[in-house]
Amino acid sequence: MTHEPMIGGIAQTPLDRSDPLLRPGNTNCGGCGMSIGLNMLSRAIGKRNVQIVIPACCGIVTAGPFPWSAYGAPVVASTFASAAAVATGLSRAANLQKRDTRVLCWAGDGGTYDIGMATLSAAAERNEDILYFCYDNEIYGNTGGQRSSATPVGARTTTTPKGKGRQKKDILAIMAAHRIPYAATVSLAHPEDCIQKMEKALDLRGFRFLHILAPCPTGWKSEPAEGVQLVRAAVRSGLFPVVEVEDGRKWKIDIQPDFSREELAFYFEHQGRFRKGFFDLDEIVREIQEHWEELEEKARRTESAY
Numbered sequence: 275m276t277h278e279p280m281i282g283g284i285a286q287t288p289l290d291r292s293d294p295l296l297r298p299g300n301t302n303c304g305g306c307g308m309s310i311g312l313n314m315l316s317r318a319i320g321k322r323n324v325q326i327v328i329p330a331c332c333g334i335v336t337a338g339p340f341p342w343s344a345y346g347a348p349v350v351a352s353t354f355a356s357a358a359a360v361a362t363g364l365s366r367a368a369n370l371q372k373r374d375t376r377v378l379c380w381a382g383d384g385g386t387y388d389i390g391m392a393t394l395s396a397a398a399e400r401n402e403d404i405l406y407f408c409y410d411n412e413i414y415g416n417t418g419g420q421r422s423s424a425t426p427v428g429a430r431t432t433t434t435p436k437g438k439g440r441q442k443k444d445i446l447a448i449m450a451a452h453r454i455p456y457a458a459t460v461s462l463a464h465p466e467d468c469i470q471k472m473e474k475a476l477d478l479r480g481f482r483f484l485h486i487l488a489p490c491p492t493g494w495k496s497e498p499a500e501g502v503q504l505v506r507a508a509v510r511s512g513l514f515p516v517v518e519v520e521d522g523r524k525w526k527i528d529i530q531p532d533f534s535r536e537e538l539a540f541y542f543e544h545q546g547r548f549r550k551g552f553f554d555l556d557e558i559v560r561e562i563q564e565h566w567e568e569l570e571e572k573a574r575r576t577e578s579a580y
């Protein structure tokens with residue numbers, strides 16, 4: 275393990291790209307979906323130069339204690355609310371200096387859907403040259419699992435002990451509505467599609483947004499070994515649509531679900547946060563159908579228009 279010393283929060287040594295983005299020896303929980311996402315991102319980055327801004331979240335704890343870092347890339351820790359604003363500064367500096375550096379944000383759902391939304395929306399509206407990742411574990415994981423606006427209906431959290439009563443925000447639609455060049459969801463159970471879309475997003479210019487459903491065994495009360503299976507079940511049942519949107523109007527469905535009710539039941543039954551009696555599977559099936567009717571209509575319109 276070659277953890278590099280850092281000065282002023284930024285690793286000073288040039289990147290050795292044989293070094294993975296997420297080094298061994300980090301303290302993330304076993305089976306953490308965020309770790310799987312970082313490993314996929316590591317493969318997508320390849321030899322590209324990147325700088326990563328990470329706000330308060332599990333992902334910044336991952337770095338470990340100063341002056342060491344468990345990240346094999348320069349990382350700037352930002353306040354919760356400012357990741358996209360800090361990334362704007364880094365990206366503009368890199369562009370002024372004509373450095374071929376891709377500036378990324380790696381943030382949880384709390385830092386994206388809620389606390390960082392103002393700077394995220396502002397940077398997207400200005401079409402800053404940033405690739406923003408939201409790894410969505412559907413809670414404030416790092417502080418013990420409070421509800422966020424990404425928490426799904428029926429999920430018990432420390433602040434919704436009887437199960438959340440509201441649906442999660444549709445973050446992809448919100449980001450697409452900014453008419454940014456690229457917004458997409460990626461599945462950790464479909465590595466080819468995931469890495470190919472990460473590579474595409476890395477090479478595009480302007481504001482890009484990728485949304486990752488990231489199982490959190492600690493908060494979801496699920497088996498660490500079942501995370502990828504849970505994501506596959508979410509994709510196959512249609513609960514987590516894998517789609518991409520270009521320029522806010524060209525919608526494409528990347529993975530067609532089979533709308534399996536068995537997979538949906540597996541998803542809910544294999545997570546302790548969903549207690550029987552606090553969610554209605556029939557209601558969830560209806561919501562999935564409604565959402566997919568909208569998505570298919572958008573994809574049809576795109577096909578006929580472009």
Ligand SMILES: Cc1ncc(C[n+]2csc(CCOP(=O)(O)OP(=O)(O)O)c2C)c(N)n1
Pocket residue numbers: 330331332333354355381382383384385386411413414415416417422
């Ligand atoms: C303004 C502010 N409020 C609260 C905190 C405490 N805090 C640090 S991390 C965190 C949770 C982050 O949740 P999320 O963004 O979903 O990422 P996760 O921890 O799930 O990886 C909180 C509440 C903080 N650092 N700053």
Ligand code: SF4
Pocket residue numbers: 301302303304305306307308309332411415416489490491492493
């Ligand atoms: S609390 Fe959840 S997101 Fe955070 S490191 Fe553990 S498994 Fe990963």
